[in-house]
Amino acid sequence: MLYEVLVHSSGGERFTIEPDTPLVDGDTFEEDSESYRVLATQPGYGPFAGVIEGERLTSAELGEIGETL
Numbered sequence: 001m002l003y004e005v006l007v008h009s010s011g012g013e014r015f016t017i018e019p020d021t022p023l024v025d026g027d028t029f030e031e032d033s034e035s036y037r038v039l040a041t042q043p044g045y046g047p048f049a050g051v052i053e054g055e056r057l058t059s060a061e062l063g064e065i066g067e068t069l
Contacts, residue, residue: 001049007036009055016048023052 001022007013017031027038035057042051 002047003044003050003052004048005031005036005052005054007054007056008039017052022049028057 002016002018003023005015005017007015015031017029019029023029023038023041025038025040029036029038036054037057038052038054040053042053044050
């Protein structure tokens with residue numbers, strides 16, 4: 001499953017990912033040693049199963065996520 005990712009918090013950064021399982025709003029994932037949160041998913045186009053609108057997480061935000069698990 002191939003997704004296009006649009007990162008709002010990075011000035012419009014774009015990249016593609018191929019996760020093992022589908023991603024939904026609120027999920028987190030890693031790409032190139034950076035962590036991201038899914039803000040919203042949109043229907044895909046062409047080869048993409050979906051388009052993810054996301055934000056890059058800071059180390060403080062990652063700590064907060066770990067505390068709630």
